[in-house]
Amino acid sequence: xxxxxxxxxxxxxxxxxxxxxxxxxxxxxxxxxxxxxxxxxxxxxxxxxxxxxxxxxxxxxxxxxxxxxxxxxxxxxxxxxxxxxxxxxxxxxxxxxxxxxxxxxxxxxxxxxxxxxxxxxxxxxxxxxxxxxxxxxxxxxxxxxxxxxxxxxxxxxxxxxxxxxxxxxxxxxxxxxxxxx
Amino acid sequence: xxxxxxxxxxxxxxxxxxxxxxxxxxxxxxxxxxxxxxxxxxxxxxxxxxxxxxxxxxxxxxxxxxxxxxxxxxxxxxxxxxxxxxxxxxxxxxxxxxxxxxxxxxxxxxxxxxxxxxxxxxxxxxxxxxxxxxxxxxxxxxxxxxxxxxxxxxxxxxxxxxxxxxxxxxxxxxxxxxxxxxxxxxxxxxxxxxxxxxxxxxxxxxxxxxxxxxxxxxxxxxxxxxxxxxxxxxxxxxxxxxxxxxxxxxxxxxxxxxxxxxxxxxxxxxxxxxxxxxxxxxxxxxxxxxxxxxxxxxxxxxxxxxxxxxxxxxxxxxxxxxxxxxxxxxxxxxxxxxxxxxxxxxxxxxxxxxxxxxxxxxxxxxxxxxxxxxxxxxxxxxxxxxxxxxxxxxxxxxxxxxxxxxxxxxxxxxxxxxxxxxxxxxxxxxxxxxxxxxxxxxxxxxxxxxxxxxxxxxxxxxxxxxxxxxxxxxxxxxxxxxxxxxxxxxx
Numbered sequence: 235x236x237x238x239x240x241x242x243x244x245x246x247x248x249x250x251x252x253x254x255x256x257x258x259x260x261x262x263x264x265x266x267x268x269x270x271x272x273x274x275x276x277x278x279x280x281x282x283x284x285x286x287x288x289x290x291x292x293x294x295x296x297x298x299x300x301x302x303x304x305x306x307x308x309x310x311x312x313x314x315x316x317x318x319x320x321x322x323x324x325x326x327x328x329x330x331x332x333x334x335x336x337x338x339x340x341x342x343x344x345x346x347x348x349x350x351x352x353x354x355x356x357x358x359x360x361x362x363x364x365x366x367x368x369x370x371x372x373x374x375x376x377x378x379x380x381x382x383x384x385x386x387x388x389x390x391x392x393x394x395x396x397x398x399x400x401x402x403x404x405x406x407x408x409x410x411x412x413x414x415x
Numbered sequence: 416x417x418x419x420x421x422x423x424x425x426x427x428x429x430x431x432x433x434x435x436x437x438x439x440x441x442x443x444x445x446x447x448x449x450x451x452x453x454x455x456x457x458x459x460x461x462x463x464x465x466x467x468x469x470x471x472x473x474x475x476x477x478x479x480x481x482x483x484x485x486x487x488x489x490x491x492x493x494x495x496x497x498x499x500x501x502x503x504x505x506x507x508x509x510x511x512x513x514x515x516x517x518x519x520x521x522x523x524x525x526x527x528x529x530x531x532x533x534x535x536x537x538x539x540x541x542x543x544x545x546x547x548x549x550x551x552x553x554x555x556x557x558x559x560x561x562x563x564x565x566x567x568x569x570x571x572x573x574x575x576x577x578x579x580x581x582x583x584x585x586x587x588x589x590x591x592x593x594x595x596x597x598x599x600x601x602x603x604x605x606x607x608x609x610x611x612x613x614x615x616x617x618x619x620x621x622x623x624x625x626x627x628x629x630x631x632x633x634x635x636x637x638x639x640x641x642x643x644x645x646x647x648x649x650x651x652x653x654x655x656x657x658x659x660x661x662x663x664x665x666x667x668x669x670x671x672x673x674x675x676x677x678x679x680x681x682x683x684x685x686x687x688x689x690x691x692x693x694x695x696x697x698x699x700x701x702x703x704x705x706x707x708x709x710x711x712x713x714x715x716x717x718x719x720x721x722x723x724x725x726x727x728x729x730x731x732x733x734x735x736x737x738x739x740x741x742x743x744x745x746x747x748x749x750x751x752x753x754x755x756x757x758x759x760x761x762x763x764x765x766x767x768x769x770x771x772x773x774x775x776x777x778x779x780x781x782x783x784x785x786x787x788x789x790x791x792x793x794x795x796x797x798x799x800x801x802x803x804x805x806x807x808x809x810x811x812x813x814x815x816x817x818x819x820x821x822x823x824x825x826x827x828x829x830x831x832x833x834x835x836x837x838x839x840x841x842x843x844x845x846x847x848x849x850x851x852x853x854x855x856x857x858x859x860x861x862x863x864x865x866x867x868x869x870x871x872x873x874x875x876x877x878x879x880x881x882x883x884x885x886x887x888x889x890x891x892x893x894x895x896x897x898x899x900x901x902x903x904x905x906x
Contacts, residue, residue, distance in 0.1 A: 293563055323559075325556075370607045371592065371607070374587055374592050
């Protein structure tokens with residue numbers, strides 16, 4: 235017990251403060267052109283999802299890199315739960331889906347069923363180059379070239395894989411939690 | 416030593432015409448004779464379509480003791496190719512033969528369970544009948560943020576009688592894409608085989624192309640940088656796994672701090688390469704970015720701090736009695752079972768089977784600078800956790816040594832054109848285990864067949880074996896202790 239306390243004292247707090255966009259380093263922010271393409275959630279949806287968002291992550295044919303970055307969001311450095319955003323175990327408990335991967339033919343049915351299981355109102359976020367349009371696998375006969383082949387997507391976050399701060403930049407600004415500059 | 420198979424070296428190409436094409440029965444006997452005696456093991460077993468409807472089946476055997484590789488082939492012609500399967504005598508061939516059958520229709524007669532590898536369909540899972548038996552199906556979409564795969568348990572109460580694993584959900588058609596892609600895109604594809612083994616697969620690809628090129632000299636500075644990136648990848652995955660194991664057993668300080676350490680190694684990799692996982696760093700002939708002297712100094716400081724942290728955290732984790740009681744004797748994979756299934760890498764070393772490509776078939780800087788592999792004897796979750804901790808410390812020390820001795824030369828040298836009608840076997844010790852890329856070129860100096868074998872291809876069955884007669888509540892812990900790649904298996 236004493237060792238744990240001693241270690242805690244030594245390690246200190248590592249969580250990156252994130253209350254304004256300036257705190258995200260320039261290299262991780264989504265650029266101006268990408269900004270214009272995304273609509274900020276309208277007032278009604280913001281009322282539903284702005285302060286508490288439960289997400290179900292579905293990997294549909296990815297290399298695994300984007301999933302690792304999504305997992306990293308839950309660690310003590312990025313601490314996603316302080317924004318009220320959480321990953322849940324069942325689509326029935328979720329407000330929306332986070333889709334990674336280029337959607338292989340083998341995963342199409344699973345993704346569809348998971349989407350249908352999420353109760354309305356729901357949102358879909360596509361994370362990573364593969365989920366946007368197939369990434370390096372675009373054109374392969376085994377792949378359906380992105381999440382919007384199967385489900386309607388509300389937010390796209392580019393990257394291969396996107397740095398956790400980029401995912402946060404996109405997600406939080408879309409929810410109206412970080413001012414949009 | 417096999418007189419009939421061709422003896423080759425890791426990452427050194429040879430002419431395809433030198434590969435002996437044998438009678439099916441002779442080929443089969445050579446494989447069985449050497450593997451059953453325990454002297455060699457199957458590194459690769461795959462097929463290629465030749466001359467219309469003909470098939471050529473290659474087998475690459477590895478002799479870890481004598482540090483040699485051997486390759487031999489046999490041909491099949493006609494509409495219904497078949498041969499007596501190797502699996503009925505030699506279990507480690509099982510998944511390779513299922514793959515041959517699925518992709519090319521080459522029937523291994525007598526194979527005990529010819530189920531699909533990557534195709535999905537109405538597959539009848541193995542069932543245990545009985546009034547008190549219940550079946551649990553998990554996946555493809557799992558509870559956490561994890562890759563998709565299907566697990567079917569046959570349970571009696573809490574005890575798991577049988578676990579069957581069905582994968583294929585991440586099948587993106589990588590081998591076909593590698594053959595069609597332009598050379599500039601091939602590196603991107605190789606890096607995307609498995610997102611946490613970017614450097615592993617990328618290096619296997621780079622070595623394969625360099626070996627197949629007419630002229631290629633990789634500068635030593637780039638070889639050191641490549642090894643540093645590979646070891647950083649190993650460290651980040653090991654730290655992440657230890658954190659995940661800690662989280663699974665409820666030891667939250669370990670979970671929080673190992674997670675932070677993982678971030679530290681990923682940030683080091685980002686400062687070296689520009690990407691947290693090392694993408695766009697490797698190229699055939701060298702690397703794309705360098706370490707300035709200021710960066711190298713900064714790295715040394717951060718690595719020294721990371722080593723202190725690692726040692727402290729490992730001590731904290733492995734001396735807690737609650738941790739030990741949960742990890743010890745759980746998910747045991749005995750040495751004979753590991754040898755029988757052909758396990759490679761960390762899984763094999765945790766079960767007292769010394770298999771490490773950096774020692775047996777070293778390439779790059781590993782030829783000059785040895786890194787001692789770690790071996791554990793018990794084969795349980797504790798062994799797999801402990802081996803990560805010990806390997807992590809060794810890797811940290813290895814990186815520190817490489818930073819001290821970085822040579823002063825270029826970081827890349829472009830390769831020449833590929834050789835005609837040549838073949839190469841390129842092995843790398845990724846953090847999970849042995850990564851194998853086997854490449855064949857055609858008369859136009861283009862790649863005509865690209866075979867990728869991730870260590871998970873050998874190791875997935877280990878999870879089924881370790882879970883037998885275990886508790887179903889131990890499944891997440893066992894799964895995390897192996898941490899096998901779904902994407903690497905499915906390609």
